[in-house]
Amino acid sequence: xxxxxxxxxxxxxxxxxxxxxxxxxxxxxxxxxxxxxxxxxxxxxxxxxxxxxxxxxxxxxxxxxxxxxxxxxxxxxxxxxxxxxxxxxxxxxxxxxxxxxxxxxxxxxxxxxxxxxxxxxxxxxxxxxxxxxxxxxxxxxxxxxxxxxxxxxxxxxxxxxxxxxxxxxxxxxxxxxxxxxxxxxxxxxxxxxxxxxxxxxxxxxxxxxxxxxxxxxxxxxxxxxxxxxxxxxxxxxxxxxxxxxxxxxxxxxxxxxxxxxxxxxxxxxxxxxxxxxxxxxxxxxxxxxxxxxxxxxxxxxxxxxxxxxxxxxxxxxxxxxxxxxxxxxxxxxxxxxxxxxxxxx
Amino acid sequence: xxxxxxxxxxxxxxxxxxxxxxxxxxxxxxxxxxxxxxxxxxxxxxxxxxxxxxxxxxxxxxxxxxxxxxxxxxxxxxxxxxxxxxxxxxxxxxxxxxxxxxxxxxxxxxxxxxxxxxxxxxxxxxxxxxxxxxxxxxxxxxxxxxxxxxxxxxxxxxxxxxxxxxxxxxxxxxxxxxxxxxxxxxxxxxxxxxxxxxxxxxxxxxxxxxxxxxxxxxxxxxxxxxxxxxxxxxx
Numbered sequence: 190x191x192x193x194x195x196x197x198x199x200x201x202x203x204x205x206x207x208x209x210x211x212x213x214x215x216x217x218x219x220x221x222x223x224x225x226x227x228x229x230x231x232x233x234x235x236x237x238x239x240x241x242x243x244x245x246x247x248x249x250x251x252x253x254x255x256x257x258x259x260x261x262x263x264x265x266x267x268x269x270x271x272x273x274x275x276x277x278x279x280x281x282x283x284x285x286x287x288x289x290x291x292x293x294x295x296x297x298x299x300x301x302x303x304x305x306x307x308x309x310x311x312x313x314x315x316x317x318x319x320x321x322x323x324x325x326x327x328x329x330x331x332x333x334x335x336x337x338x339x340x341x342x343x344x345x346x347x348x349x350x351x352x353x354x355x356x357x358x359x360x361x362x363x364x365x366x367x368x369x370x371x372x373x374x375x376x377x378x379x380x381x382x383x384x385x386x387x388x389x390x391x392x393x394x395x396x397x398x399x400x401x402x403x404x405x406x407x408x409x410x411x412x413x414x415x416x417x418x419x420x421x422x423x424x425x426x427x428x429x430x431x432x433x434x435x436x437x438x439x440x441x442x443x444x445x446x447x448x449x450x451x452x453x454x455x456x457x458x459x460x461x462x463x464x465x466x467x468x469x470x471x472x473x474x475x476x477x478x479x480x481x482x483x484x485x486x487x488x489x490x491x492x493x494x495x496x497x498x499x500x501x502x503x504x505x506x507x508x509x510x511x512x513x514x515x516x517x518x519x520x521x522x523x524x525x526x527x528x529x530x531x532x533x534x
Numbered sequence: 535x536x537x538x539x540x541x542x543x544x545x546x547x548x549x550x551x552x553x554x555x556x557x558x559x560x561x562x563x564x565x566x567x568x569x570x571x572x573x574x575x576x577x578x579x580x581x582x583x584x585x586x587x588x589x590x591x592x593x594x595x596x597x598x599x600x601x602x603x604x605x606x607x608x609x610x611x612x613x614x615x616x617x618x619x620x621x622x623x624x625x626x627x628x629x630x631x632x633x634x635x636x637x638x639x640x641x642x643x644x645x646x647x648x649x650x651x652x653x654x655x656x657x658x659x660x661x662x663x664x665x666x667x668x669x670x671x672x673x674x675x676x677x678x679x680x681x682x683x684x685x686x687x688x689x690x691x692x693x694x695x696x697x698x699x700x701x702x703x704x705x706x707x708x709x710x711x712x713x714x715x716x717x718x719x720x721x722x723x724x725x726x727x728x729x730x731x732x733x734x735x736x737x738x739x740x741x742x743x744x745x746x747x748x749x750x751x752x753x754x755x756x757x758x759x760x761x762x763x764x765x766x767x768x769x
Contacts, residue, residue: 373637380623380634387621387679390583391686392609392638447625507627507666 198500202360209352223352224420229460230355231417236440236456237362237449238409243438244447245370246402247382248309249317252324253410253437256297258429259327260411261418262337264293265346268419270336275347286349286419290358294411300327301407302400309399312385324434331426342425350419358416362409363501366449369405371505378402379506382447443484445491450498450511455491535594536561536690536721537582537613542591544574544581551577553745554591559690559723564716566724566732566753568766569742575725576618578742579694582723583615584608595690610638614688618695620675622667628678629663635682645685652681655711673704680711690721697728709735729766733757741766 193200209226212218218226235257242250267289268274274282300323308319332340369375377398380388388395418424437456444455462480466473484492497503499510537559544552552574559565567575580586582593584605592601600608609615623631632652636645653660656677662670667678676696683691693712697705705728713735716722726732733739736753741762749756756762 373633376626376630376634377637379625383623383625384621386585386617387623388634389585389605390609390615390617390621391635391682392606393634394604394606505630506625507630507668 201500206353206356209356213352225461225464227350227352227355227416227420229457230352230359231413231420232437232440232460233359233453233456234362234409234413234416235437236444236452237366238406238413239437239441240446240449240452241366241369241378241402241406241409243441244452245375245382246378246399248399248403249313250320250403250406251317251438252320252322252431252434253406254429254431254433255320255324255327256301256407256410257414257417257433258324258331258426259297259300260290260293260414261424261429262293262331262343262414263296263411264289264415265343265418265424266337267292268349269343269346274349282347282349286347286354290412290415293415294408297411297414298404298408301404305400305403305407309403310396321431321434324429324431328426328429331429338424340426342423344423346418346422346424348419348422350416355416355420358412362412363449363453365405365409366452367501367503369402370449371503374398374401376505439481442491443481445493445496447506448491448493448495448497448508449501449503450496451491451493454493458492535559536596537723538592538594539578539582540592540594542578542581542593543589544577544586545589546577551745552581555740555742555745555747556591557740557747557750559721561689561721562716562719563737564712564722564724564735564753566726566736566739567742568726568729568732568739568756568762570766571727572744573742574745575742576694579615579692579723579725583613583692585615585617609686609688612689614683614686614691616679616683616691616693616696619698620672620679622670622675622678624668625666627664627666628659628670631667631678632663632681632685635685639685639687644687648685648687652684655684655714656681656707673700673707676700676704676708677711680708684715688720690723691715692723692725694725695727696724697726697731705731729762730757733762 213223235253239250239253242248268286272285274285304319304323308316331337337343377388377393380393381395381398385395440455440459441452443459445451463473463477466476469476488494495509496511497508499512535558539558540556541554542552543550543554555578567578569575577586581588584600584603588601592599594600595611595613600611623634632649639645658674659677659681662674667675670678680696696708696712709731712722712724724732724736733753733756739751739753739756740747741749741756749759749762
């Protein structure tokens with residue numbers, strides 16, 4: 190019983206997967222619902238990725254859709270044009286899909302490195318301008334590249350992503366973010382966010398840690414891009430405009446910048462919310478906007494700002510952890526109990 | 535000589551903040567820079583630690599030229615800087631702040647030993663080690679800033695205005711710790727507005743006025759110097 194209590198996530202996560210599969214099998218989840226859940230997963234990965242840069246390291250990236258575009262196009266190029274995956278049997282098909290995803294992530298990370306290297310030495314707004322410019326440049330390049338469909342868009346990408354793969358990558362993303370924040374890398378990044386000069390005087394190589402965070406984030410964005418491409422089956426450069434980047438920023442700040450749980454909820458809830466509001470027809474986006482306004486007015490730190498789900502078991506950041514009990518109405522926060530080992534580390 | 539500054543000049547745009555000063559710090563000494571606001575004390579210290587670009591002149595630490603080297607490399611060589619105004623990482627707990635300072639220390643035994651030392655010097659920090667640093671008072675934040683320097687463990691500790699905005703009792707506590715650090719072998723370069731306090735613990739002192747060194751001598755000499763008394767001690 191005690192093991193179960195301490196490792197509830199190891200039981201809960203597979204159960205959620207099985208439940209989703211059963212719901213799909215018995216037709217409760219139709220294709221429409223399925224697509225929304227898949228897009229929500231993609232958006233969660235993107236928001237987590239953005240959180241590493243904007244939330245944890247305190248740098249402003251406002252062109253994250255650019256990295257997503259790189260991942261999406263590179264992986265689609267791989268599965269659709271270089272290898273025509275759709276005619277293959279299941280196992281090599283899946284293997285190539287995963288390979289394409291990883292390659293998409295790596296190429297996005299390379300772009301992240303190239304962009305980050307010269308600009309992360311600059312402070313604040315400069316990085317924001319450069320990332321915004323990068324997103325638009327990528328879009329312009331894709332628009333004139335004939336073999337990925339140029340301005341017509343890329344069609345007929347095999348539908349290889351499914352709920353299982355997307356949420357597996359969501360879990361991996363959560364895991365990577367959690368471990369990143371709980372490592373000395375994450376603490377160094379948070380130190381940079383809180384006070385760059387003090388971080389410098391403690392011997393933290395500021396630009397190195399910024400680049401590590403930025404490249405990790407770009408990799409995750411590339412993976413999300415690949416998932417997106419193989420969910421939607423159609424890519425167009427205009428999908429990855431700055432409006433898309435802004436969406437992720439909204440998810441992150443409404444969810445709670447700097448918090449893994451906040452990024453998760455922001456990405457999930459705000460993807461689903463506009464769909465739930467569909468019954469309002471043309472009033473849908475008005476209500477959506479008003480709800481965002483209410484969140485920012487009454488909880489400027491975001492829904493989960495400064496808090497984390499207790500099942501993430503984060504230790505760093507002076508964080509208040511929220512258990513299921515707290516979510517279900519008990520107001521009192523469980524304050525993180527620092528163990529004696531913490532002193533000896 | 536652990537630190538040797540030669541003809542240091544630092545500019546902010548067209549403004550010359552430090553106009554070619556030279557001074558040195560011997561191993562095991564406490565040296566203090568005193569002077570009014572805007573005399574260039576903080577700029578000098580920041581230039582030494584690599585936080586400010588040196589225009590002309592050289593800074594030598596342990597015989598090696600460290601002029602315009604990245605700050606984190608200078609820290610790695612054993613020069614620790616406690617910046618002005620504490621600069622605590624406010625989103626981290628006290629313990630996490632200290633752990634950040636241990637980033638360059640590889641030996642785990644040494645790290646926990648230095649944590650113990652900090653908690654022994656500042657029992658108040660031990661009580662609050664799991665608290666967010668947002669809840670600390672100004673004095674406790676300064677204790678934490680000094681504690682971080684202890685954990686980083688440099689041979690030369692540069693302190694920028696450690697008494698700024700603190701209650702007299704806490705100033706005493708901080709200065710006692712500085713003296714103790716010095717006894718344990720660290721060389722101290724101190725920049726202080728509280729001239730009386732600084733001069734009474736310093737082996738040697740320099741007086742800065744609008745970017746130039748106008749006076750130097752032992753701490754005691756300067757305490758007795760009528761010009762210094764008049765300008766900085768307010769007697």
